[in-house]
Amino acid sequence: MEEQADNAIEKSKESLPILISFLILAIFVLVLPILVNEYAKFYKNSSAALSTASVVVGNVSPVASGSALNGGNAITLTENTTTSIAATGTVTDDNGCLDLVSVGVAVYKDGTTCEDAGDADNNNCYYWTDSAPDENASCTGGSDTTYALNYSFNIQYYADPGTWKVTVTPADSGAGTPTTSSGVTLNDLQALAVSETITYGSVSNGASSTGDHTATVTNTGNTAIDFKVSGADLACSVVGSIPKSSEQYSLASFSYGDGTVLSATPTDVNADLAARTSESVPVTDTTYWQVNVPNGVSGTCSGAVTFTAEAAL
């Protein structure tokens, strides 16, 4: 019995150091990845934090490449509103995309200075800075060195027509290498917006309208325009119709008889509405209208006047 006990004690004594060694080794192997992960995270955070303070030893400047505006396609704007246009590109930072501090994106008419937000102008320069590129979904951290840019600018309807480009400028602790896309054509947009109706009010037979009856015309494109007007007879709900020749118009307030007679043939008004350049004030012109109501008609008379945009000469 005692011999068996001695053997067991001896075996325990022999196996215990091995067991403890194995245990220590297992814990070391399991703890190692934690240390590695934590160190990596600490390094990323500290390098980002240090980037503004000094040049990190071994830093490699980020490089932008492959930029494109609207996928290289011509840009068509929409009248009186903005149009979403995508700027794309890639930024590569050999220290990892988390090392990036900012990515500046300039969309501009070729030949215009557009280097920061201070140059922004709805006519020719749109600027956006991604000041948190490390939060971009394309930047996964770790060994990922690329940041994919895909940002949409809301381009105003009055942005100047011509050749437009995008320049992508990355930065980490230092300035990066920018890239500029090929030029794409931003098409000219010839457009107008007009108040929906012209209201003459109540006019007696044989009489003419009085007071000002207006239709406001706004240039809602990016080129100078003129416009033509034409019309048709006004059909009355009870009896008869008012001939179109009984309607007159002018670019200034007038009394019936002093205006231009409306006809079925589109006629130049010579308004010459310039392209908009102000950020706040649209370009408009007012047309004034009068009508003479002949005898033999009654009821509510309705019809249409057509405003046709054309290039200003």
Next chain:
Amino acid sequence: MNLKAKALIFLFAALIFFIFQKDIALAGFGISPASVTNKNLVPGSFYEEDIFLVQGSPDADLNAVVTIDAGKINSWIKIENGNSFVIPKGVQQFPMKVVVSVPLDAELGKYNGAINVNTSPTASQKSGVSVVLGANIAINLEVTSVQISDFSIQNFQIPDVVKESPIKFIIKVKNDGNIDNGPTKVSLTFFDQHHSKQLGQQEKSITEKVKSFQTKDISVELSNNLDAGSYWADVKIYAGDKVAVDSKIVFAVIGPPAGQKVSIFSDFFKMSVWVYLLIILVVLILSAVVVLILHRNKKQIFK
């Protein structure tokens, strides 16, 4: 300021508001581009141009009626949508395709005219004088006998490549000349993700051409023996002997292909800290149990 004065100001402000409110309801319409312009046509040329009919607030279906006013070249011009069509509600940019077919016996020279687009709502007309809108698209054409070679590279890219699949290099080419044309050769030099180690170079001739006055994507396939990862490519696109584009881009090789085994070991190192802690806890508990059992055995033996 007394109450009466405040009430007067309020009434005045309300009056002003209603006066201006009358002019707020605007109908808008436009065209882009505003002309059909081509100075490089030759007898027999075929040319298409999309003119977008645009509305900022397309609140209702809109009838569009198109008339061509171009004198003796009226027969050259067709509207693919027809001369009457409906622009559906909600569509801000409606494409209208203008097709120009220059007859083989066309006289050389300049030709001008206009395409008139008039619109009207499909819904019943409002009482009073409604305003309807239209636009004139200028036609500026020139037929010449001179062959004009004029193309440009609008864009180029390498979409993500699956490992062991060919690399596709896509070039967007716009041909503004009057002969079929395009780039003749591409040369790509591949580098690692740091652009420090050259991995190889490939050149490919391009035989595919873009028809005159058209824009087209030309795809060039290159062999691929790259592992998954990011790479640089120095790109040269040639027009004849001249380099038309000299640039560089980044692209990605993704993988592994379906069916390939993924190392469990590599995944182990990507696990969350909490998983590691849990594993350590389990190991410690098991170790404690083992030590406890050994200790009890020792006690029993001494008894």
